[in-house]
Amino acid sequence: MSTSTTTPSETIHVTLGERSYPVWIGRGLLDDHARWRAALRGKHALVISNHTVAPLYLERVARGLDGLHWSSFLLDDGEAHKSFANVGLALDALSTLGATRDACVVALGGGVVGDLAGFTAACWMRGIDFIQMPTTLLSMVDSSVGGKTGVNLPAGKNLVGAFHQPRAVVADIGTLDSLPVREYRAGLAEVIKGAAIGDETFFAWLEQHADALAARDENALVQAIATKVRYKAGVVARDETEQGERALLNFGHTFGHALETAGHYTTLLHGEGVAVGMLLAARLSERLGMSAQADTLRLERLLLAVGLPTEVPSGFDPEQLLALMRLDKKNTAGTLRLILWRGIGRAEIVSGVNEAEVLAVLREACHQR
Known part of the structure; x- marks a missing residue:
């Protein structure tokens, strides 16, 4: 403290x-x-x-x-x-x-x-x-x-x-x-998400204060909570019922919810699912030519610095994960609609994502070819 x-x-x-x-x-x-x-x-x-x-x-x-x-x-x-x-x-x-x-x-x-x-x-x-x-x-x-x-x-x-x-x-x-350490770290995933989708300056601040946040330094903690809440409050005020911009807050969630559901809500905490999900979304963005590997690596380093998982747990089936992702509320007209990014602080809604590309990312993450 x-x-x-x-x-x-x-x-x-x-x-x-x-x-x-x-x-x-x-x-x-x-x-x-x-x-x-x-x-x-x-x-x-x-x-x-x-x-x-x-x-x-x-x-x-x-x-x-x-x-x-x-x-x-x-x-x-x-x-x-x-x-x-x-x-x-x-x-x-x-x-x-x-x-x-x-x-x-x-x-x-x-x-x-x-x-x-x-x-x-x-x-x-x-x-x-x-x-x-x-x-x-x-x-x-x-x-x-x-x-x-x-x-x-x-x-x-x-x-x-x-x-x-x-x-x-x-x-x-x-x-x-x-709060147990694992639960606390899971919460940091949502803090990182807010920076990843819309505030590169905040992301850099988190990189600089990762050790303090991991140690629960009270001043760093209140600043991080307030910054994330202030960002979300602005988004909610502009798009309360998620018709547009608010959907960006789901960065990593389509992958993450699939991981949580496949694990019967016992393998990964929500924040852990979001952490892995963000990294999968970043890898998919990179694969689609939307973002650079350097941004993916920065995200991975920050997640690791605060003690969050970055790997899909063993035993998960990529085909099942894709099937669960098809149930996501953001999807329209039977096509995948994901939150991807063009680098740190620049998330966007992408409709009609090619399922073959998503499956390739999932297979790689599940160590299958």
């Missing part, structure tokens, strides 16, 4: 007219009840968390809910539990609570909790408030901001969902103290 005596903090606004909201980043925010309690408009609240996070932080959040009618619903930990079955149970919990149209769902956890809680809030009485309290780096810099909610199906990840913006995002970096 940083030895600085001043705890850094940032407030970033996601500007969406009447649905605008703040993203608070800093230490001790879960205990700043006066700040986030004001975002709750009614008398009912359901805290959705999981069995790993709740024992650590639920009591602190509960103190801020004093005087409300509230209850909690806890998931088991892991991507496999972002399911329709658990949405049904969460809706039952809202029903038991007697939640009205001005109720609020509080998402206390990582991306799985946030996505499922947001989708639950979007469904109850056709949409009630929710607040994001992300407890992982990945959810702080990505999934908690922008209003994407959803659940997984056996056929693929996030195939069902809704755009439903939170009332506020409370990113208490103190919760990262309890």
